[in-house]
Amino acid sequence: MLDPLSPRAQSLRSEIQQFLQLRLADKLGALAADDPKREALIAQYQPQAWLADAARRVTQLQLVTHPLKASHPDARGSSLFIPPSSLPPRQEVGSHALPTLVSDVVGNAAALDVYKFLKLSHAGQSLLSLLQAGDADLLAALSDDAEQATAWRDAFCSIAEPASDLICHALAKQIYWPVSPDAYPPDAHDDSHFHLLSILNSSALSHWLYEQIQADRFGEATKAARQARRDGAAHPHGYHEYPQLAEEKKGGTKPQNISQLNSERKGSNYLLAALPPQWNSKATRPLYGVASLFVRFGSQPHVRGLLDELRDYLGKLKPEANNMHIRNRRDAWLGELFTELLQFGAGFSNGLPKGWTAHPDCTLPIEEQCWLDPYRAEDDEEFNRAFQWQDWPAQLAERFAHWLNTRLGAERLSKHQLALGEVEFNHWRRELAHDVALLGDWDHKRRAVDHRLLPAARTQEVSHESP
Amino acid sequence: MNRPELPEIDALLHIPQLSVQNANAISGPHSWGHPGPTHFTGLMTALQRKLGADSGLSFVAVGIVSHGYQAQTNGDYVQRFNLTRNPVGKDGSTAAIVEEGRIHLQLSLLFGLQLNTQRRAASDAELDELAQQASRTLQTLRIAGGSVLPGHSRLQPRLIRLDEDADVRSQQFRRLCRYLLPGYALVSRDDLLLQHHTTLREQDATATVLDAWLGQCRINHTPVTDDAGKTEWQHSRSAGRGWIVPLPVGYGALTPLYEAGTVARCRDPHTPVRFVESLYSLGEWLSPHRLRDYRQLLWYPGYHPENGVYRCHNDYQAPSLTEPTPLGVTA
Numbered sequence: 001m002l003d004p005l006s007p008r009a010q011s012l013r014s015e016i017q018q019f020l021q022l023r024l025a026d027k028l029g030a031l032a033a034d035d036p037k038r039e040a041l042i043a044q045y046q047p048q049a050w051l052a053d054a055a056r057r058v059t060q061l062q063l064v065t066h067p068l069k070a071s072h073p074d075a076r077g078s079s080l081f082i083p084p085s086s087l088p089p090r091q092e093v094g095s096h097a098l099p100t101l102v103s104d105v106v107g108n109a110a111a112l113d114v115y116k117f118l119k120l121s122h123a124g125q126s127l128l129s130l131l132q133a134g135d136a137d138l139l140a141a142l143s144d145d146a147e148q149a150t151a152w153r154d155a156f157c158s159i160a161e162p163a164s165d166l167i168c169h170a171l172a173k174q175i176y177w178p179v180s181p182d183a184y185p186p187d188a189h190d191d192s193h194f195h196l197l198s199i200l201n202s203s204a205l206s207h208w209l210y211e212q213i214q215a216d217r218f219g220e221a222t223k224a225a226r227q228a229r230r231d232g233a234a235h236p237h238g239y240h241e242y243p244q245l246a247e248e249k250k251g252g253t254k255p256q257n258i259s260q261l262n263s264e265r266k267g268s269n270y271l272l273a274a275l276p277p278q279w280n281s282k283a284t285r286p287l288y289g290v291a292s293l294f295v296r297f298g299s300q301p302h303v304r305g306l307l308d309e310l311r312d313y314l315g316k317l318k319p320e321a322n323n324m325h326i327r328n329r330r331d332a333w334l335g336e337l338f339t340e341l342l343q344f345g346a347g348f349s350n351g352l353p354k355g356w357t358a359h360p361d362c363t364l365p366i367e368e369q370c371w372l373d374p375y376r377a378e379d380d381e382e383f384n385r386a387f388q389w390q391d392w393p394a395q396l397a398e399r400f401a402h403w404l405n406t407r408l409g410a411e412r413l414s415k416h417q418l419a420l421g422e423v424e425f426n427h428w429r430r431e432l433a434h435d436v437a438l439l440g441d442w443d444h445k446r447r448a449v450d451h452r453l454l455p456a457a458r459t460q461e462v463s464h465e466s467p
Numbered sequence: 468m469n470r471p472e473l474p475e476i477d478a479l480l481h482i483p484q485l486s487v488q489n490a491n492a493i494s495g496p497h498s499w500g501h502p503g504p505t506h507f508t509g510l511m512t513a514l515q516r517k518l519g520a521d522s523g524l525s526f527v528a529v530g531i532v533s534h535g536y537q538a539q540t541n542g543d544y545v546q547r548f549n550l551t552r553n554p555v556g557k558d559g560s561t562a563a564i565v566e567e568g569r570i571h572l573q574l575s576l577l578f579g580l581q582l583n584t585q586r587r588a589a590s591d592a593e594l595d596e597l598a599q600q601a602s603r604t605l606q607t608l609r610i611a612g613g614s615v616l617p618g619h620s621r622l623q624p625r626l627i628r629l630d631e632d633a634d635v636r637s638q639q640f641r642r643l644c645r646y647l648l649p650g651y652a653l654v655s656r657d658d659l660l661l662q663h664h665t666t667l668r669e670q671d672a673t674a675t676v677l678d679a680w681l682g683q684c685r686i687n688h689t690p691v692t693d694d695a696g697k698t699e700w701q702h703s704r705s706a707g708r709g710w711i712v713p714l715p716v717g718y719g720a721l722t723p724l725y726e727a728g729t730v731a732r733c734r735d736p737h738t739p740v741r742f743v744e745s746l747y748s749l750g751e752w753l754s755p756h757r758l759r760d761y762r763q764l765l766w767y768p769g770y771h772p773e774n775g776v777y778r779c780h781n782d783y784q785a786p787s788l789t790e791p792t793p794l795g796v797t798a
Contacts, residue, residue, distance in 0.1 A: 072565055073565060077732065080722065087719070090719055090774055092717070092746035093748065094719045094744055097675045098677065166742070168730050168731065174734045175505075175509065176509075176512070176738070177777045179770045185527060188525075191738070194738055196733060196734060196739065197718055197740075197742075200743070205497065212681060216685075229690070229700045232698065232700075234690050238689035238690060240686065240687050240688070243686060246540060246545065246548070247545045247546070247547060248499075271493065272498045272684045272685075273500050273546075274499065274712040274750070275500035276500075276501055277651050277752055278535060279534060279535050342754065343754060346649045350621075350645075350646060354621070
């Protein structure tokens, strides 16, 4: 006579039965009431029969953290099981920083129900971890036949065993990294100075990111915070936005062929944007028919935005407010504006053909022409004189300071003593002069080189003409 | 861990205004956009190998400056990649789509070089010829998987021998920076990641570096209530904070290093093999005129056997926010 089951084993057994009942009900629901297949299906879902079958099919699955198929669905090689705790500490962001171990499963998608079974949780522990610990109650719950239960346990535990041999694949990412066997730096010409790195992706990290972003996009807490912002009301917490977020679909219509977690995400993999700021090349059409470069500079959306922010910020301050923190913030804005100006100017001097300011439609003042078209000085003697002798960097800086003060509403701001003063003016002048000096200097040196290269040809020309 | 430093270099090679078509836009498993530093250090190695051992140039580091891009995506809040269905299968049927991200790039590269004795004594004309040769060779290579299109830039590739004197070197670099405008240079912000992680840990001891990283890669809107009880919503991307992006900087080992030939179906049976995963950090795109030293711009690969990290380094150090930066004194 068999020993009666312990209460815990009883409850485990009923949990397993419940799981099977649910799955069976799902399958039966899809069939007509008089379908002859019903009988077979019911037989298949008898616990003993199902477990025997599951123990056979579990060999088609493997527990992993880094599935290879996430790189390419047709890649056939090793996936790895590397828990975060087994990795050494690193400063960078990687799967080693994940707070918990989240496993993924790869293999035959038709056997994934076995993994769902192993993931059933009893008092906070999955059946798999109970099996791995050799839990006696669970073994008793699996089968009345102890030998049979042990065999099944061994079969189920094999899911966590790594595949025996490590195999790479042509469709897996493989790169060479220079590593010197002795002294730094490695020699790129020596084939022995490289390691071949095969790159796998952490499925759990993708999943972590996905869950964070889903919650930040669609979660109830986020909705409430967004609403509070629209209403201008207070809220216990804020919300997050992901500009230029991209979504990549892995596995197409069959995300389960990549991995279990990928299937749970419906194949979606979020990618955070790492794009540089975009320089608006339309801003560098030749400046014809305008009186100053600041007309176009000031009309650029980004510059307008910066000006508005700065004006709002300064406008809100109390007249007596003027401390280091405020000045730093203001200077950060001014620095951004100045950066924009340099970028804007360089767009013309580096981007347009030299001499573009010589066009009759160009009505820019000479100091702006000097800055935006410095190479014209190479060919144009008259222009060169202006370029060499005029105090144009100072004039340009003054124009900039004047333009900025006007746009910020200087009269209103003068009470703050935060508008541009003498110090800033000198700063812009020096920065611009610096910019220009570098330019002139470089140019000078380049022309010196050209002259050194050219004389031979010139003397020849001369000698041809003179006789 | 000791912070690595850029090895000494003797010269800078400036390759201006390259147009790259269809470069890989998915630079890592969790980010997309501009190709990361590893793409360019790889390019650097490929270029050196193609130039041959007798070129007398040894490539040490590379600087990346973006002048513009055109991402091949569509969508409004969530971007999706423009995909092509190719190639067809053997029987003419269409193959399953494996998503690829593409981006057209306009960029300038600045390589940090070591010259051999002969090149160190070379004339300016020889250096110009070398620069031209390197530029021509570069155009035959793939850049982050994309092809180089013939350029129309007025600027020429240039090889600049750095002076012995540190001040002159700095001058040489700043002069060069002017040719990198209009554009944005990529620098490392490991410091920001570390700093933000420490800040988060002060509030919540369980905060991981992942939380710190994600917190810097998005716009955070927070309500701020002043003393008068008035609430104002602020966001974390205000002026002066910099253009911060997630950056795949290299790889972390998952397994020990396997001897050459022991792992089946590798690219070659003569090189030791290791399985790795991508490692992320933070980067910043900033205007090159803010850089004072070529060390701030250049990226170089490193390997740290003690924790199995293969990553690119950059010696940029952000100006400290606590220190006031008085105007009018810097220039």
